[in-house]
Structure formats: structure tokens, C-alpha cells
Amino acid sequence: MAAARNLSNLTLAHEIAVNENFQLKQDALPENSLAGRVKHIVHQAFWDVLESELNAEPPEYEHAIKLFEEIREILLSFLSPGGNRLRNQICEVLDTDLIRQQAEHSAVDIQGLANYVISTMAKLCAPVRDDDIRELKATGNIVEVLRQIFHVLDLMKMDMVNFTIRSLRPHLQRQLVDYERTKFQEILEETPSALDQTTEWIKESVDEELLSLSETALTPGAENSSKPSLSPTLVLNNSYLKLLQWDYQKKELPETLMTDGARLQELTEKLNQLKIIACLSLITNNMVGAITEGLPELANRFKRISAVLLEGMSKETFNLKEVLNSIGVQTCVEVNKTLMERGLPTLNAEIQANLIGQFSSIEDEDNPVCSLIDKRIQLYMKSLLCLTSPQKCMPPMPGGLAVIQQELEVLGSQYANIVNLNKQVYGPFYANILRKLLFSEEAMGKADTSSSTN
Numbered sequence: 001m002a003a004a005r006n007l008s009n010l011t012l013a014h015e016i017a018v019n020e021n022f023q024l025k026q027d028a029l030p031e032n033s034l035a036g037r038v039k040h041i042v043h044q045a046f047w048d049v050l051e052s053e054l055n056a057e058p059p060e061y062e063h064a065i066k067l068f069e070e071i072r073e074i075l076l077s078f079l080s081p082g083g084n085r086l087r088n089q090i091c092e093v094l095d096t097d098l099i100r101q102q103a104e105h106s107a108v109d110i111q112g113l114a115n116y117v118i119s120t121m122a123k124l125c126a127p128v129r130d131d132d133i134r135e136l137k138a139t140g141n142i143v144e145v146l147r148q149i150f151h152v153l154d155l156m157k158m159d160m161v162n163f164t165i166r167s168l169r170p171h172l173q174r175q176l177v178d179y180e181r182t183k184f185q186e187i188l189e190e191t192p193s194a195l196d197q198t199t200e201w202i203k204e205s206v207d208e209e210l211l212s213l214s215e216t217a218l219t220p221g222a223e224n225s226s227k228p229s230l231s232p233t234l235v236l237n238n239s240y241l242k243l244l245q246w247d248y249q250k251k252e253l254p255e256t257l258m259t260d261g262a263r264l265q266e267l268t269e270k271l272n273q274l275k276i277i278a279c280l281s282l283i284t285n286n287m288v289g290a291i292t293e294g295l296p297e298l299a300n301r302f303k304r305i306s307a308v309l310l311e312g313m314s315k316e317t318f319n320l321k322e323v324l325n326s327i328g329v330q331t332c333v334e335v336n337k338t339l340m341e342r343g344l345p346t347l348n349a350e351i352q353a354n355l356i357g358q359f360s361s362i363e364d365e366d367n368p369v370c371s372l373i374d375k376r377i378q379l380y381m382k383s384l385l386c387l388t389s390p391q392k393c394m395p396p397m398p399g400g401l402a403v404i405q406q407e408l409e410v411l412g413s414q415y416a417n418i419v420n421l422n423k424q425v426y427g428p429f430y431a432n433i434l435r436k437l438l439f440s441e442e443a444m445g446k447a448d449t450s451s452s453t454n
Helices: 002-018 034-055 062-077 084-093 096-104 110-124 127-138 142-190 196-217 232-245 255-292 296-309 320-341 349-363 368-385 402-453
Strands: none
Touching (some): 002 142, 034 062, 062 096, 196 232, 349 368, 368 402
């Protein structure tokens, strides 16, 4: 439970600090759910009882007085420590003992109390609630007024919470690295297995690099006199690159990246979409480049069509082959339209079928165009990880990616920011893992060498 609490705090702090749009929202039960219907029935019953009490002869005010007592406490919770004047006024006007005495003598003014509450809310609420306040003032039924007062007070509570979050964000951003590292260390002490997935994630890169080095050593003419050593930075960067091809639905993320899981998944999905767009552009340029050359608007139209049709391609129900076929057909229509406008003959049936067929084949495994674009995107992302400050100096864009350059630079910056912050926070943990993995591999290498010598 302690580890779960620490993880919850760590995740919340991380989200507040890195997500500028983070805010809390009220939980809304599904309209047709059992819980939603029960809540509606119970609430409606309460307000019906209140209405019958206020309309009785003589009126019964006890439930209404308890509501004003609750309203008073909520209003007081909105006040800053220095708001003594308004605090005293609220306590004086909404003095429940005095209201009860007035009720006993049939001298209580429920509508007047409600009007005071509304005017006080108008002073305390955010500008976004001004319309809600106006609607409150225009409501005639006292029970409906009280009901809506509580609704708007709930909204104001959430506004206050989100205002506090925005105020805390700069402080959290300054303290985030130390805070997250400390919290994760506490989790590790409570749960020693909290780095198992992370270790396996890094070990995959270590094994791949060792295999690559051994293959290089076996190459004729290669230097075999000394055993090459692995670069920890290279291993770690290759581990981060794996996240761009991660199966987020089936494969569990390393523990140290759980807080950025949603961001990495969204980034990967957008990157996959951009990869397809770049592939389509390369095929189009190869086949009808002579026609589209000098017509940037046509190329942009192809890109917009592709982006719209590829929206949602990460969903399981998405039929990529069918969409690629549709993009091919639409591309042929746009090209023929342009040719007709310029008084030139349209594409013949064979070229159109070839273009549509090449578009559809992008989905195939080991498609050469897709493999090429994927390698170049990986190369660009890898070069970003080698920069100390990607925002100030972006690496050159590899060939074939010009059509997605603007979007790729934005995604690349987001990716580099996630990675660099993650390195800052979890660097010491990664260093320990790499030390164990690389030293053990080195020791095994020495053992193999000595045994072969003997």
C-alpha cells in the first residue's frame, strides 16, 4: 500500500509538471448506468421532499437550514487567509442558530439568503462561471435555486483545485527530478522487483549491441586484437528508440517510464501516421513527380487527404489496406484533375493501377519503401538523443522526410524532452543496471578468452 501510494503521488506530480493542459474534472456517471439512475432518483427525492417541506403550512425549514450551513462552509473554504471581512460577513448572514430562531417565529427569508449566497458566489467565482451566476439570478423557484447553487459550487470547487494546480506547477517543475527520484527509491525499497521490466528492457539493447559487435568482429579484415567495449550511452539511447516501435497494447512498459506511457503511446501513433504519409509521398514523387513538380499546393493536398483518411489508424478496427487503396484512388483523381486543367492527357489505367497497388503494398511486411522511411526516421530520432539541447539546434532532416519535416520536428522535440527528463530522474538507477549488465558481460568475455587460451 505504501508503494502504491508513492506511485500514485509520483504519477500525479509528474503529470502536473509536464502536462500544461492537466486539470481535474468532475466524474460524471454514464447517463443510462444503474449508478447514474440511482443517483438521479435519490437526489430528485431529496429535492422533492425539500419542496414539500417549504410549501407546507406552516413551512418546515430544518432541511433548508442544513443546506445553508453546508453552503456557508463551502464559501468559507474559498477564502484566502486574509479575507477576514468577507469571512465575518458570511458567518454573520448565514448564522444557522439565528436562522433557526427566525424560522421559529416565521420570520426567515429563504429567498433573501439565497440571493446573498448568489451575490457572494459572484465575488468569488472565476470569470468562466459568470453565465452560471446569471442563470442562478434568473431562476424563480427557490428549490431549483438551491439545487443549482450546489451545482455551481461544485464547479467552483473544481476551478479552485485547478487554480491551485496551476500555481503549484512552476514549483513542481523546479523540484520534479529530486522528488520523482526520491519517491521511486521509496517504491524500490518497498518493492525490490520494481526494476525488473526496466532491467529486461535495457538488457535487450545490451544483447543486440553485443551481437552487432560480434558480427563486426567476424567480418574479414576487422581488428580482432582487443574485445570492443559497449558504450552505456549508446545502449541506453537504443533502449529509448525501442519505445517508438513498442506494442503498447500487449507489452508492458519499463517501470521507469510508466508516468509517460500515455504520451509515448500517442507520440508513437502519430509517428506511425507520419511514416505512412512519407511513404505515400515518396511513391507519388517517383511515379508522377514530373507532374507534381512545381505545384506545392497539389503536394499539400495529397498530404491533407492522407492525414484525414489515416486518422485513427491505431484502432484495432482500422483497415489500413482499404484506406491506402482509397488514398491511391483519390490521388489519381487529383492528379488527373490537375492534368486536365493544364490541358494534358490523364494517367492511363496501367499507371493508376500501379500507383494504387504500390500504395496498398505499404502495409506489407518488409516493404522496401516503408523500411527505408522507417530507418531514416529512426536515424533522425537517434540524432536528436545525441544533442544536448534539441530545441536550439535541430539535426538535419534525412532525405525523403521533407513532406513531414514540420510535424516530425515537433514530435522529435516532444520525444527528446520525455527522454531527457527521464534520464535526469532515473539516471542513477540506469547506471546501476548498466554496470551490472556490462560488467557481467565483460567478465563472461574474459572467461571465454582465458578458457580458449588454456
